[in-house]
Every structure is written in structure tokens, then in C-alpha cells.
Amino acid sequence: MVKEELYSYSDTVNELLARYGVRFGIYKNGTFKEQLFPFDMIPRKIGRDEFDYLERGLKQRVMALNEFIKDIYGDKKIIRDNVVPEEFVYMGSGYLAQCEGVRPPKDVFTHISGIDLVQAKDGEWYVLEDNLRIPSGASYPMIAREICRRSSPETFKKNAISDNRNYAKLLRKTMDHVNVGGHTVILTPGRYNAAYFEHSYLAEQTGAHLVTGNELVVENDNLFFKDYSGSKERVGAVYRRISDEYLDPMNFNPESVIGIPHIYDIYRKGNVALINAPGNGVADDKGIYYFVPDMVRYYLGEEPVLHNAPTYLPFYPKDMEYVLENFDSLVLKDVAEAGGYGVVFGSGMTGEEKDRFIAMLKAEPRRFIAQEVIDFLDIDIYENGEAVPRKADLRAFVLMADEPMVWKSGLTRFSRNPDSFIVNSSQGGGFKDTWVMEE
Amino acid sequence: MTKREEQKMRKLDFQYHMRLLFPEPVNRHHFTLRCFPIDSERQKITNLNIQITPSHVGGTETDSFGNRCIYGVVEKPHTEFCVSVDGMAYVYGDAFQPVADAHKIGMFRYNTDLTKIGPTLDKLYKKLSAGTPEKEAITEKALRWMEAVHSCIKYVQGITQVTTTAEEAAVFGMGVCQDYAHILLALLRKEHIPSRYVVGMMTGEGASHAWVEVCDGKKWVGFDPTNNCMVDDQYICISHGRDARDCTINQGYFYGSPRQIQEINVVVEESRDD
Structure with a gap:
């Protein structure tokens, strides 16, 4: 039994993960705590045919999303043609007026996308969320696989598992594709960031410099990296792991002390690539999610391969009616929130909470989406020596160079609480390796 | 020329x-x-x-x-x-900037953090929209609402700051050109009328000035709520945006x-x- 063989290395693997610093930072009540990101030894397996299907759908989806962002900050045809109502674009927090008219190098906006999917009990896959700003998580399955291979090489000889050690190569290719001349750097806010482990690991694996804002400087309309001796070398691509609003105090939040003054001005001129493009949030808003299948039809003229979870927009009176009638069977999400916050289940509310929520829904219908609760396929995890079923999702990574590339792996996150559907690492979930089988 | x-x-x-x-x-x-x-x-x-x-x-x-x-x-x-x-x-x-693509100016139809409507402005909005005559043209409406904004606050310097919102200025009942403009924008956008903030200069001596431009469907027309008049050839435009922040x-x-x-x-x- 493969499972048990690998499982017998559980202690070794978890010790090594801890030793390498595979941590996730959490802010709780104002203090920063780093915790280990719990790893479960039972891999999630995805068959080759099934993954081929996902791959086709993911490429298609990300291409449509990239077109959408280009269109919104440019011609706005999708608004003119009444496919996406303009209020969902302009009222969403992800829309940035500063991005109007700005074309990134090679027209790539979605360099790295993290698409969250779940599989239902009937085997059907559904996309739950598109993460197009700075999706994190690839480093965890990367290092876990590396350690598992070293701990139990036999397992990987006996099983035909797609090698996932190429993520760094894919990422490097993605960054090099848009680099306008000079070094490639990974910009981190610093070690108190939740994903600092990932920033440093990806820098090490891709050979990019890991830098903080004060090591980069704009001069003569170019970006430079200042090394310890004070010498300056040009930077052509920045994989920035800080959010849009903190990127440049001259163009976004003026209070930011971790950004680089004027970096956005020279990006506007095409003198540096920013990965991912600022303003991408306009496409991964929970309200915009509803329209992604329509975007695929509109921009690509194809039927979407992947399905959204059945979603209702209370903004449309017909949908509002449905939501009010079926309130108890739906999950409601605040479009402005992320990371598993702002998600409530209709069935989980007391009468009073429900009344309050419905009043809020009626007052601000655009703020919420409602979805059918998908009966997730349970996946086994080991807990105290026995396998127990838990809810899990899959974050698939799609990287865009001259064409989209899907990483043959992904981050499978699970909920450690048997009654919970929320798998986010910021809510204390764990992760597993994802095996894409060769046959 | x-x-x-x-x-x-x-x-x-x-x-x-x-x-x-x-x-x-x-x-x-x-x-x-x-x-x-x-x-x-x-x-x-x-x-x-x-x-x-x-x-x-x-x-x-x-x-x-x-x-x-x-x-x-x-x-x-x-x-x-x-x-x-x-x-x-x-x-x-009498020349105005034409609007080539009406579907591209949607961003000027939505309130920003600085022009967000609160209870005080909502009351004013309800009062104004209740008094709407039938078939009122956009520019007529802007003119009527400008007058209301002009008299809803008093011109007093030093009370409000660059970060003061339209609602806050309306609550104080005092402000400068930026506040007059933000209040008018807040009300017009609540009515889905595309309108933008303009920074510029006008004849005389003093500081820079701010006013509002409203899209009547074809072109941008200027309204100066601080002085309660339409923008004419005494005004030089410097910049425009959704609010004062865009025009810093x-x-x-x-x-x-x-x-x-x-x-x-x-x-x-x-x-x-x-």
C-alpha cells in the first residue's frame, strides 16, 4: 500500500518542513504569529484525463480573464455590449482608475493566476474563485514534494506521478517573457508578511533576487536595484508580492512605506514589467466571478469548459427573489472580502441574524453573491493514526508567458474541522500534495 | 488659428x-x-x-x-x-470638451470615498429629486442642484481639509471650493449623471479653484457651485478626475x-x- 508506505515517513516529512521554515503568518488580535502550515501525507490524486480536462478549462478561463482586464482598462467593449453591467466594474474595490489606458509589456496582465476549484460528490468540478492579484501557495506543494521524494523515493518510483518540480521553470519563463531588459526581482514586504517563506523560496528556486522596497529606486525613468556596495543595476521585471495599494506612494496609497516612489510612472511608460499587473482586482471580484463564463463566450467565442458554482446576483430582481425563497440552502459571500472572511451559510443563522442579514442584502444587493452549497467530495486525511474524511479544495496555478501554462500539481487545502467547508490557510486549514497521474 | x-x-x-x-x-x-x-x-x-x-x-x-x-x-x-x-x-x-465614447465614462457615474453619500446628503438628495420637474434636461438639473449646493454650505476657509468628504462638509455646513464640488458630484452621481471634478484657475488673484463638469450626453459642461454660476471663458482648466484626490x-x-x-x-x- 502506497499510502502507508509514505505515511510511515510522516514525522520525518513534517520535521523537515518545520526545519525549512514552511510557515504561514497570521495576524490575530493585532499580533503577528507564525504557524506551521500542517501537511497531510495522503496525496490527492487526479487522473490524467481528468487533469487534461481541467487544463483545457483553466487555460481558456485565464485567457478570457486577461482579455477582460485589457478591455476594461481600454476599449470597454464588454460594457458597451451589455455583457457586464458597469456597476460591477466601477463599484468593485478592485477597479483602479490609475490603470486606465495602461498597457503592460506584451499585454500580459494575469501572469500568475490561482484558480480555486472544488469537486462535488458526483465528480463534477466547479470554479469557486479566481485569484489574479498575488495568489500565493505554490511553494508549499513544491517543497512538500521535494521532501517526500527524499524521504520515500520508492513511492515515486512505483507510481507514475507527473513531476511538479518545474514550477520554478514555468515562473522563470513567465517573468522572462515580459522582462523589458535587466534583472528579475521578487519584491517582498519583508519577513513579517504571511507568505514570506514563499517569497524567499521562489527567489531561491528561480534565481531571482529577493528584494524589499528600499533596495529599488527609480532613476531616469528606469528601475534600479541597489546592492550593498551602492552600485546600481537595471531591473526589467518585478514579481511584486505587495498589493497594488502599497506599491507606489506617489500613485496609490500615499502612506505606504514599503513601496517604490514612481515605479508606477515608469511602468506606465513600459520601462519595467510588474507581475501581476496592477488593477487585476477588477476581474477577481466575487461579483465579477458571475460573469466569467460570459467572458469566455464573449472574448473567445467558445463554450466555457469549466463551470462556476451555481451563483445568484441579488442585484438582479429575479435572483433576489430566488435568494430570499431559498435562503437556508445558500451560502452568501460579501464581494469585498477574501481569505474565507465574509462567508456565511443561510442555514447557520438564527432567526434574528437572518432578519438582519436580509435587511442588509436588500439595502446593498450589489455587495453580496449567493451560491448553492456544493456537496464537496470528501478527501481522507490522517488524524491520530486513522483516515478521516474532510472537505478540500484545489488551487490550480496557471502561468502566462506567450500562452497559458497549467502547472501539473496544485495546492490542495483541507479543513481540519470536520464540520467546516472553509479551507483557507488563514483560517487554520492544512495542505496536501496533489498528484497528477501520468495514466 | x-x-x-x-x-x-x-x-x-x-x-x-x-x-x-x-x-x-x-x-x-x-x-x-x-x-x-x-x-x-x-x-x-x-x-x-x-x-x-x-x-x-x-x-x-x-x-x-x-x-x-x-x-x-x-x-x-x-x-x-x-x-x-x-x-x-x-x-x-462656449466650447466644451466633447465625449466621444459614452460607454467609456462610466467611472464618473460612481461616487468615490470622498464623494460618498451619508444621511445628511441623502436628505438633500431626496428633497432635490422630489422637486424634479417633468422632462428636466441634465444641464437644467445640474443648474438647479448647483444652486442648492451653493446655499447648503457657507464659504469658510480652514474648517475642512483635503481629506474631508462631501458628507462631512455638508454636516459642518462650511467649506471651500473642493467641498462645494464634492457635494455637487455626490448628488449628481447618486442620480447616475456622469460628472467629474475639475481643478483650474479663474480670473482674479488667489488660490487655485475647483468646479464640476457634467456630461449632458455629448459634451462636458462646467458648473461652479462655489460661485453659483456656469463656467465660462474666465476659467482655465488644469486637470480633471473623479475627485480632488485624482487631481492632487x-x-x-x-x-x-x-x-x-x-x-x-x-x-x-x-x-x-x-
């Missing part, structure tokens, strides 16, 4: 001077300036002379709204930062004590140059 065209225009000389004084020296002073009038359907700028001291390195660009910016950094310690812009403007009284005249970021004094002096007068 032809002689006939020239006759239809008012010729204005303008000077815009800004001085920042720092009680203690600051360094690595990054700046982005947005105080340069540009050519448009309604104005032609000539003899533009721009001076920025102390010496700096940087560049120029056009921002996402089409405004001209000069940005740069003064590396060395300094206690004074001066900007002077002067030139001549030919202004058409001087954005700075520097190392040193944050204390500073800003002096602005604007003079616009009928050109004697003939």
Missing part, C-alpha cells in the same frame, strides 16, 4: 506659484505635480514657462485622465520647494520632519499682449 477664431476667445495671462517651506531640511523628496494647463477644445495654451527648484531628476507623463504631470526627486537636503508656471491661455466661452496638485513623499507650510498664489488676468 485664424483671426476670426481668435476674436471669439478671451486671452488670459496666468501665473501659478507654489512654495513649500520646511522648517527643517528634508531630503529624497519625491514629487508629482499636476498643475499644468493643457490644450483642449475649450482652451489653447501658449508661452508656457515652468520652473521647479531646487534641481531634480525626473520626467513628464500623461496620467490616466489625460492630465499632464511632472514628477521627480530632489535628493539633496532643502528647506524650500518652488514651482512656478506661467503662460497665456486662449479660452473659448502636489503629491510629495520625503524624508525628514513632516512639518511644512504651503503658499499658493494664482493670478489670472485679461491679457494686454496684443
Whole structure:
């Protein structure tokens, strides 16, 4: 039994993960705590045919999303043609007026996308969320696989598992594709960031410099990296792991002390690539999610391969009616929130909470989406020596160079609480390796 | 331009001077300036002379709204930062900037953090929309609402700040041109009328001015709620955006004590140059 063989290395693997610093930072009540990101030894397996299907759908989806962002900050045809109502674009927090008219190098906006999917009990896959700003998580399955291979090489000889050690190569290719001349750097806010482990690991694996804002400087309309001796070398691509609003105090939040003054001005001129493009949030808003299948039809003229979870927009009176009638069977999400916050289940509310929520829904219908609760396929995890079923999702990574590339792996996150559907690492979930089988 | 065209225009000389004084020296002073009038359907700028001291390195660009910016950094310690812009403007009284693609101006239909409606403005909005005559044109409505905004607050300097929202100014009942403009924008956008914030200068001596432009479906028409009148050939436009933040005249970021004094002096007068 493969499972048990690998499982017998559980202690070794978890010790090594801890030793390498595979941590996730959490802010709780104002203090920063780093915790280990719990790893479960039972891999999630995805068959080759099934993954081929996902791959086709993911490429298609990300291409449509990239077109959408280009269109919104440019011609706005999708608004003119009444496919996406303009209020969902302009009222969403992800829309940035500063991005109007700005074309990134090679027209790539979605360099790295993290698409969250779940599989239902009937085997059907559904996309739950598109993460197009700075999706994190690839480093965890990367290092876990590396350690598992070293701990139990036999397992990987006996099983035909797609090698996932190429993520760094894919990422490097993605960054090099848009680099306008000079070094490639990974910009981190610093070690108190939740994903600092990932920033440093990806820098090490891709050979990019890991830098903080004060090591980069704009001069003569170019970006430079200042090394310890004070010498300056040009930077052509920045994989920035800080959010849009903190990127440049001259163009976004003026209070930011971790950004680089004027970096956005020279990006506007095409003198540096920013990965991912600022303003991408306009496409991964929970309200915009509803329209992604329509975007695929509109921009690509194809039927979407992947399905959204059945979603209702209370903004449309017909949908509002449905939501009010079926309130108890739906999950409601605040479009402005992320990371598993702002998600409530209709069935989980007391009468009073429900009344309050419905009043809020009626007052601000655009703020919420409602979805059918998908009966997730349970996946086994080991807990105290026995396998127990838990809810899990899959974050698939799609990287865009001259064409989209899907990483043959992904981050499978699970909920450690048997009654919970929320798998986010910021809510204390764990992760597993994802095996894409060769046959 | 032809002689006939020239006759239809008012010729204005303008000077815009800004001085920042720092009680203690600051360094690595990054700046982005947005105080340069540009050519448009309604104005032609000539003899533009721009001076920025102390010496700096940087560049120029056009921002996402089409405004001209000069940005740069003064590396060395300094206690004074001066900007002077002067030139001549030919202004058409009845020309307005046309709107080519109506589907592209949606961003001006939604309120921003600075123009968000609260209970006080909501009350005013309800009162105004209840009194709407049948078949009121957009410009007629803007005129009527401008009048209401003009009388809903008193012009008092020093009460509000650059970060004051429309709602806050309405609650104080006091403010300056920025606040008048934000309140009018808040109300118009609540009515889904695309409208934008404009920074500029008007004849006379004083500070820079701000007003509102409303899209009537074909073109941008200017309304000045501070003075309760329509914008004519006495106004020179500098920049436009969704609110005052988009039109920040001087954005700075520097190392040193944050204390500073800003002096602005604007003079616009009928050109004697003939």
C-alpha cells in the first residue's frame, strides 16, 4: 500500500518542513504569529484525463480573464455590449482608475493566476474563485514534494506521478517573457508578511533576487536595484508580492512605506514589467466571478469548459427573489472580502441574524453573491493514526508567458474541522500534495 | 488659428506659484505635480514657462485622465520647494470638451470615498429629486442642484481639509471650493449623471479653484457651485478626475520632519499682449 508506505515517513516529512521554515503568518488580535502550515501525507490524486480536462478549462478561463482586464482598462467593449453591467466594474474595490489606458509589456496582465476549484460528490468540478492579484501557495506543494521524494523515493518510483518540480521553470519563463531588459526581482514586504517563506523560496528556486522596497529606486525613468556596495543595476521585471495599494506612494496609497516612489510612472511608460499587473482586482471580484463564463463566450467565442458554482446576483430582481425563497440552502459571500472572511451559510443563522442579514442584502444587493452549497467530495486525511474524511479544495496555478501554462500539481487545502467547508490557510486549514497521474 | 477664431476667445495671462517651506531640511523628496494647463477644445495654451527648484531628476507623463504631470526627486537636503508656471491661455466661452465614447465614462457615474453619500446628503438628495420637474434636461438639473449646493454650505476657509468628504462638509455646513464640488458630484452621481471634478484657475488673484463638469450626453459642461454660476471663458482648466484626490496638485513623499507650510498664489488676468 502506497499510502502507508509514505505515511510511515510522516514525522520525518513534517520535521523537515518545520526545519525549512514552511510557515504561514497570521495576524490575530493585532499580533503577528507564525504557524506551521500542517501537511497531510495522503496525496490527492487526479487522473490524467481528468487533469487534461481541467487544463483545457483553466487555460481558456485565464485567457478570457486577461482579455477582460485589457478591455476594461481600454476599449470597454464588454460594457458597451451589455455583457457586464458597469456597476460591477466601477463599484468593485478592485477597479483602479490609475490603470486606465495602461498597457503592460506584451499585454500580459494575469501572469500568475490561482484558480480555486472544488469537486462535488458526483465528480463534477466547479470554479469557486479566481485569484489574479498575488495568489500565493505554490511553494508549499513544491517543497512538500521535494521532501517526500527524499524521504520515500520508492513511492515515486512505483507510481507514475507527473513531476511538479518545474514550477520554478514555468515562473522563470513567465517573468522572462515580459522582462523589458535587466534583472528579475521578487519584491517582498519583508519577513513579517504571511507568505514570506514563499517569497524567499521562489527567489531561491528561480534565481531571482529577493528584494524589499528600499533596495529599488527609480532613476531616469528606469528601475534600479541597489546592492550593498551602492552600485546600481537595471531591473526589467518585478514579481511584486505587495498589493497594488502599497506599491507606489506617489500613485496609490500615499502612506505606504514599503513601496517604490514612481515605479508606477515608469511602468506606465513600459520601462519595467510588474507581475501581476496592477488593477487585476477588477476581474477577481466575487461579483465579477458571475460573469466569467460570459467572458469566455464573449472574448473567445467558445463554450466555457469549466463551470462556476451555481451563483445568484441579488442585484438582479429575479435572483433576489430566488435568494430570499431559498435562503437556508445558500451560502452568501460579501464581494469585498477574501481569505474565507465574509462567508456565511443561510442555514447557520438564527432567526434574528437572518432578519438582519436580509435587511442588509436588500439595502446593498450589489455587495453580496449567493451560491448553492456544493456537496464537496470528501478527501481522507490522517488524524491520530486513522483516515478521516474532510472537505478540500484545489488551487490550480496557471502561468502566462506567450500562452497559458497549467502547472501539473496544485495546492490542495483541507479543513481540519470536520464540520467546516472553509479551507483557507488563514483560517487554520492544512495542505496536501496533489498528484497528477501520468495514466 | 485664424483671426476670426481668435476674436471669439478671451486671452488670459496666468501665473501659478507654489512654495513649500520646511522648517527643517528634508531630503529624497519625491514629487508629482499636476498643475499644468493643457490644450483642449475649450482652451489653447501658449508661452508656457515652468520652473521647479531646487534641481531634480525626473520626467513628464500623461496620467490616466489625460492630465499632464511632472514628477521627480530632489535628493539633496532643502528647506524650500518652488514651482512656478506661467503662460497665456486662449479660452473659448462656449466650447466644451466633447465625449466621444459614452460607454467609456462610466467611472464618473460612481461616487468615490470622498464623494460618498451619508444621511445628511441623502436628505438633500431626496428633497432635490422630489422637486424634479417633468422632462428636466441634465444641464437644467445640474443648474438647479448647483444652486442648492451653493446655499447648503457657507464659504469658510480652514474648517475642512483635503481629506474631508462631501458628507462631512455638508454636516459642518462650511467649506471651500473642493467641498462645494464634492457635494455637487455626490448628488449628481447618486442620480447616475456622469460628472467629474475639475481643478483650474479663474480670473482674479488667489488660490487655485475647483468646479464640476457634467456630461449632458455629448459634451462636458462646467458648473461652479462655489460661485453659483456656469463656467465660462474666465476659467482655465488644469486637470480633471473623479475627485480632488485624482487631481492632487502636489503629491510629495520625503524624508525628514513632516512639518511644512504651503503658499499658493494664482493670478489670472485679461491679457494686454496684443
